[in-house]
Amino acid sequence: MAKGILRAKAKAKGDNTVVKIMAKHAMETGNRKDKSGNKIPAQFIQTLSVAHNGKTVMEANMGAAVSKNPYLAFTFVGGAKGDELQMTWTENTGASATETAKIK
Amino acid sequence: MMNRRSILKAVFTGGLVAGMGVLMPRVALAAWSKAAFEAASQEAAMGALYSADPSASAQVTMKAPDIAENGAVVPVSVKSSLAGVTSIAIFVANNPQPLAAQFNIPEGTMADVSCRIRMGKTSQVTAVVTTASGEFSASKEVKVTIGGCGG
Numbered sequence: 001m002a003k004g005i006l007r008a009k010a011k012a013k014g015d016n017t018v019v020k021i022m023a024k025h026a027m028e029t030g031n032r033k034d035k036s037g038n039k040i041p042a043q044f045i046q047t048l049s050v051a052h053n054g055k056t057v058m059e060a061n062m063g064a065a066v067s068k069n070p071y072l073a074f075t076f077v078g079g080a081k082g083d084e085l086q087m088t089w090t091e092n093t094g095a096s097a098t099e100t101a102k103i104k
Numbered sequence: 105m106m107n108r109r110s111i112l113k114a115v116f117t118g119g120l121v122a123g124m125g126v127l128m129p130r131v132a133l134a135a136w137s138k139a140a141f142e143a144a145s146q147e148a149a150m151g152a153l154y155s156a157d158p159s160a161s162a163q164v165t166m167k168a169p170d171i172a173e174n175g176a177v178v179p180v181s182v183k184s185s186l187a188g189v190t191s192i193a194i195f196v197a198n199n200p201q202p203l204a205a206q207f208n209i210p211e212g213t214m215a216d217v218s219c220r221i222r223m224g225k226t227s228q229v230t231a232v233v234t235t236a237s238g239e240f241s242a243s244k245e246v247k248v249t250i251g252g253c254g255g
Contacts, residue, residue, distance in 0.1 A: 078212060
């Protein structure tokens with residue numbers, strides 16, 4: 001598996017699973033200018049969806065105002081140790097990938 | 105100097121952008137809403153997402169720092185004790201594009217989301233929670249002191 005941009009920590013706590021995801025991404029807003037005054041084109045993660053056993057547990061729609069290396073934490077009911085989470089992200093440029101993480 | 109060519113170009117580009125806006129299909133709530141994310145004012149962004157203005161509610165809690173020393177990374181978490189929350193959105197009033205993020209909460213996921221946002225300057229940060237019975241919000245002013253002495 002290619003090395004992804006997402007770092008995820010998912011931990012089963014009782015009946016719930018706490019998920020913390022950090023994506024390594026510059027989240028370029030499109031408002032910044034480079035040294036010669038040209039605008040740096042926007043490049044940011046638009047959507048990040050997390051699925052557990054085929055069921056979507058979180059769908060994040062992000063704008064350019066999300067900080068660099070975006071962080072996202074949430075809790076969902078269900079999930080057991082050893083289960084796999086599928087995380088799919090899409091950039092505004094159209095690039096996308098799916099990465100997986102195991103619940104610990 | 106504004107010559108004929110540049111005017112034509114401006115008109116053409118403007119027309120193209122407007123045309124794209126019309127051609128864009130009306131997106132469902134769940135999808136990334138271009139109109140809402142690119143809106144330049146909080147009212148416009150909220151108008152693109154919600155049919156009515158959200159009402160303030162004590163059952164929506166937002167955690168954000170009073171003073172953010174670094175506007176590039178402001179941790180915000182939103183929680184709600186309301187039942188049937190389907191979506192949570194975070195708005196920063198004084199940002200160029202006020203809608204920072206919007207989360208769709210399927211059934212079985214807690215209405216408790218944390219993320220980190222960017223803030224250009226001191227601004228009111230508003231969290232809006234969508235439930236079956238309407239939209240509820242909580243807001244807080246976050247001061248941004250870039251290069252300041254933390255005060």
